Amino acid sequence: MASAAPRAVETVSRAPRVLLGISGGIAAYKSADLVRRLIERGAEVRVVMTEAARAFITPLTLQALSGHPVRSELLDPEAEAGMDHIALARWADQVVIAPATADLIARLAHGLANDLLTTLVLATQAPLTLAPAMNHQMWAHPATQENIARLAARDVRLLGPDSGSQACGEVGSGRMVEPAEIAAVLLPGSGGGLQGVxxxxxxxxxxxxxxxxxxxxxxxxxxxxxxxxxxxxxxxxxxxxxxxxxxxxxxxxxxxxxxxxxxxxxxxxxxxxxxxxxxxxxxxxxxxxxxxSASAKIKKDADSIxxxxxxxxxxxxxxxxxxxxxxxxxxxxxxxxxxxxxxxxxxxxxxxxxxxxxxxxxxxxxxxxxxxxxxxxxxxxxxxxxxxxxxxxxxxxxxxxxxxxxxxxx
The missing domain is CATH 3.40.50.10300 (CoaB-like)
Incomplete structure (x- = not known):
């Protein structure tokens, strides 16, 4: 099935709507700060988590920060009564997934829709941004790089990853970009730090x-x-x-x-x-x-000049x-x-x-x-x-x- 063409973020009088997806990596602890940073820039934020993400950070924390219930189940009997996955897909002006793990990137690259977050991505026309986070060997693996190339070809925006020490104790490229930078890229017109420079x-x-x-x-x-x-x-x-x-x-x-x-x-x-x-x-x-420099056109008289x-x-x-x-x-x-x-x-x-x-x-x-x-x-x-x-x-x-x-x- 052909994916819908991304739509531009509309210029509206209401707050920009950002749907934050969180997948299951240790960098999920940074997502709480990202919610705060986005709200500071005037956004309304709603959160969707994968099942694995719930092992790293609780929905209650993100609900308290965002002010909205956190979704994770595709077939939630209460939410699904209103086709909640479609409603959220239409609600968002932007979708950002931070952290985006190697597994989630692979599923998105191949168009899978086996949980709420991946279903939302297929259903939305909002621009999609990924902030990858994984072990540096996983990031460098040809399979991951092929998946990244697939997504980039669909105009999915990638932020990072950064290089540095990782939770596993190794050093390399795979750290999630800091929340302040992600928020600044998503909402550049709000609180831009180069005002007047x-x-x-x-x-x-x-x-x-x-x-x-x-x-x-x-x-x-x-x-x-x-x-x-x-x-x-x-x-x-x-x-x-x-x-x-x-x-x-x-x-x-x-x-x-x-x-x-x-x-x-x-x-x-x-x-x-x-x-x-x-x-x-x-x-x-x-x-x-x-x-x-010759003042007149050089004529093609000699074999070489x-x-x-x-x-x-x-x-x-x-x-x-x-x-x-x-x-x-x-x-x-x-x-x-x-x-x-x-x-x-x-x-x-x-x-x-x-x-x-x-x-x-x-x-x-x-x-x-x-x-x-x-x-x-x-x-x-x-x-x-x-x-x-x-x-x-x-x-x-x-x-x-x-x-x-x-x-x-x-």
């Missing part, structure tokens, strides 16, 4: 002229940069974008400063950088440019080296050893944070509608798995807000 960012490629009709460029489309700008605006930031040539339309409320070359981008950035609290270098700036290249300025490094630099976020597009090269760039340029991805092969990267990131800062890392770029941008914006807040507090 001035963000300067670069977007798209640069073109380095060879002659009036030819240039050196790259495959950057600007999709991720503009998606991130929109996500930051949703969190309250005031965004100024300096953008190279793209075919992507900027979002509403964003009037980019158009440039062509790296030198033009550098000039526009340095003119404005002292007025911002945050700088995000999302553009793919050409590392080199022709030493000279020489082109001498000179290095372009490193805009990101220059901003990070200021006496009082803003919170500085870099991007690294790598074809191999992604994390090694990104960590080296983070440390050499003394960045606040860097977001790295693999390009040149496989899914994601330049020109794609999807991507995955490894985010690094001096004392930590977080992986954002493959997902549509708007969803990835929302998750990255939440992480940027978190790290910016930590730097300000520290």
């Amino acid at each position: 001035q963000v300067l960012m670069t977007v798209g490629p640069t073109r380095e002229a060879i002659d009036p009709v030819r240039f050196i460029g790259n495959r950057s489309s600007g999709k991720m940069g503009y998606a991130l700008a929109a996500a930051l605006q949703q969190r309250g930031a005031q965004v100024t974008a300096v953008a190279g040539p793209t075919s992507i339309a900027p979002g509403p409320g964003l009037a980019p400063i158009a440039v062509e070359s790296a030198l033009e981008m550098e000039a526009e950035v340095m003119e404005r950088v002292t007025d911002c609290q945050m700088f995000i270098a999302a553009a793919a700036v050409a590392d080199y440019r022709p030493e000279t 020489g082109l001498r290249l000179v290095r372009n300025p490193d805009i990101l490094a220059r901003v990070a080296a200021l006496d009082k630099p803003p919170f500085t976020v870099g991007f690294a597009a790598e074809t191999d050893q992604v994390e090694v090269h990104a960590r080296a760039k983070l440390e050499a340029k003394r960045l606040s944070m860097i977001a790295a991805n693999q390009v040149g092969s496989g899914e994601g990267g330049f020109e794609s509608d999807r991507n995955a990131l490894i985010c690094l800062w001096r004392e930590g890392r977080r992986e954002l798995p493959m997902m549509p770029k708007p969803a990835l941008a929302a998750a990255l914006a939440a992480l940027i807000e978190e790290r910016y807040g930590a730097q300000i507090a520290g």
Whole structure:
């Protein structure tokens, strides 16, 4: 049976309705905090638990926090009298499952409806977000990754998992993202922690002229940069974008400063950088440019021509080296050893944070509608798995807000 197309969260005068699903993992103890965080942001929250989740946290706790009865039985004689699973599916503006265990992810990926929570997911048209939580070996298993890919292809949004120590005593990727971050991604317009923060960012490629009709460029489309700008605006930031040539339309409320070359981008950035609290270098700036650019079109007379290249300025490094630099976020597009090269760039340029991805092969990267990131800062890392770029941008914006807040507090 074909699944219903997700519907956008409606803009309504009532409180946003969030249906929280909880599956059976030790991270279920964090779900109580998530209920509180969502309510703080103005949401009405109802909770559905799997049978296994009840072994980790009691329904009474979640009922006291949410103010509504907690459901777990598909064939509850009292609730089913009103087709409760259908009523809840229609009630929700958003559905979030946190924690989402390997078992639940597998059942969702294959369209099973063998309990109340999985039945609700098939019955609802509301956007679905998963916060995976499991042992790192389970997360890395090919079966889990295949299931994640299936769900991502259906536009299911994935938040996390984080890396770190786990309840089993091992260390790796599989920790549930913290409730505050989940709530911030789900309800970005409510209590966004970047209210009034001035963000300067670069977007798209640069073109380095060879002659009036030819240039050196790259495959950057600007999709991720503009998606991130929109996500930051949703969190309250005031965004100024300096953008190279793209075919992507900027979002509403964003009037980019158009440039062509790296030198033009550098000039526009340095003119404005002292007025911002945050700088995000999302553009793919050409590392080199022709030493000279012909004033007229080069004719196709010779069998070969020489082109001498000179290095372009490193805009990101220059901003990070200021006496009082803003919170500085870099991007690294790598074809191999992604994390090694990104960590080296983070440390050499003394960045606040860097977001790295693999390009040149496989899914994601330049020109794609999807991507995955490894985010690094001096004392930590977080992986954002493959997902549509708007969803990835929302998750990255939440992480940027978190790290910016930590730097300000520290």
